[in-house]
Amino acid sequence: MGLNALFLGYGRMGAALGEAWLTAGLVDGIDAVDPLRAQDVKARIYRQAADLPATRYDLVVMAVKPAMAREALSALPASQLEKATVMSVMAGVSIDTLRAALPVQRPVVRSMPNTPVMVRQGCVGLYAGNDVSSTLRDTLTRLLNAVGRAFWVQNEDQLHAVTAISGSGPAYYHLFSEALADAAVQLGLPRDLARQLAAQTALGAATLQAQEGADFAELRQAVTSPNGTTHAAIEAFEAGHALRRLVHEAAEQARKRSVELAGG
Numbered sequence: 001m002g003l004n005a006l007f008l009g010y011g012r013m014g015a016a017l018g019e020a021w022l023t024a025g026l027v028d029g030i031d032a033v034d035p036l037r038a039q040d041v042k043a044r045i046y047r048q049a050a051d052l053p054a055t056r057y058d059l060v061v062m063a064v065k066p067a068m069a070r071e072a073l074s075a076l077p078a079s080q081l082e083k084a085t086v087m088s089v090m091a092g093v094s095i096d097t098l099r100a101a102l103p104v105q106r107p108v109v110r111s112m113p114n115t116p117v118m119v120r121q122g123c124v125g126l127y128a129g130n131d132v133s134s135t136l137r138d139t140l141t142r143l144l145n146a147v148g149r150a151f152w153v154q155n156e157d158q159l160h161a162v163t164a165i166s167g168s169g170p171a172y173y174h175l176f177s178e179a180l181a182d183a184a185v186q187l188g189l190p191r192d193l194a195r196q197l198a199a200q201t202a203l204g205a206a207t208l209q210a211q212e213g214a215d216f217a218e219l220r221q222a223v224t225s226p227n228g229t230t231h232a233a234i235e236a237f238e239a240g241h242a243l244r245r246l247v248h249e250a251a252e253q254a255r256k257r258s259v260e261l262a263g264g
């Protein structure tokens with residue numbers, strides 16, 4: 001594809017994206033600035049921006065902790081950004097803040113990935129302003145589809161909701177699996193079997209949900225015969241809409257916290 005990418009920060013998230021792109025041959029090469037990262041990756045690692053070659057990068061990925069964003073960008077010479085699109089994976093750093101930190105005006109894209117990008121099953125929310133062409137959007141969609149699925153949102157504010165649903169979401173499913181495994185132990189199963197039943201059931205249910213045209217309620221009803229075992233369990237979850245209320249409340253709390261962390 002002929003893309004030259006620079007990563008500022010090559011930690012868990014940066015390396016998950018960059019190594020997947022290199023493995024899939026979606027980029028020609030990746031230079032990454034990261035002070036501590038060991039050399040056990042395909043990207044070329046530089047300890048500091050001053051050591052980078054004088055490349056004019058096509059794509060600059062910001063993957064440091066949000067507090068380090070300004071420092072990381074200000075260490076780059078403007079010439080290296082001359083033709084670059086800047087994509088941030090940093091939670092809560094606005095497009096305006098990123099633009100203000102850039103030494104030159106360049107198109108800026110925000111993304112909100114989640115941890116399953118590490119196993120190429122991520123969910124990535126994307127937002128860009130009008131300065132990002134549809135060709136660029138297609139390129140970024142292709143890159144992020146290599147680590148899962150990419151979804152564009154219409155306004156930047158919606159990234160708070162994406163953070164609350166898919167950004168934090170893997171932790172909700174992990175919590176449910178913890179609870180399900182604990183329940184299995186309580187019902188007399190050994191801990192290791194309980195863990196495996198919970199994990200395999202989550203994977204199977206997710207695979208059904210990911211099928212084209214899948215309807216969550218229909219999938220649920222397909223397991224729920226009248227007065228059967230599933231019905232008994234669902235009655236407990238649905239009593240007073242307990243589970244749904246809790247999920248709504250949890251998502252709202254996460255969205256509120258995302259706004260607070262962004263300084264809103």
Ligand SMILES: NC(=O)c1ccc[n+]([C@@H]2O[C@H](COP(=O)([O-])OP(=O)(O)OC[C@H]3O[C@@H](n4cnc5c(N)ncnc54)[C@H](OP(=O)(O)O)[C@@H]3O)[C@@H](O)[C@H]2O)c1
Nearest residue numbers: 009011012013033034036063064065066072089090091115
């Ligand atoms: N992990 C997630 O699930 C997730 C989800 C969505 C978004 N994100 C975003 O992804 C970003 C990175 O998170 P992460 O989990 O990948 O963190 P991480 O593993 O700590 O990676 C950040 C890397 O950047 C390096 N770094 C620090 N200062 C730098 C500088 N000035 N120049 C270049 N590199 C520098 C760090 O090195 P040191 O360790 O030496 O400081 C570290 O290796 C965050 O902004 C986060 O909001 C993460």
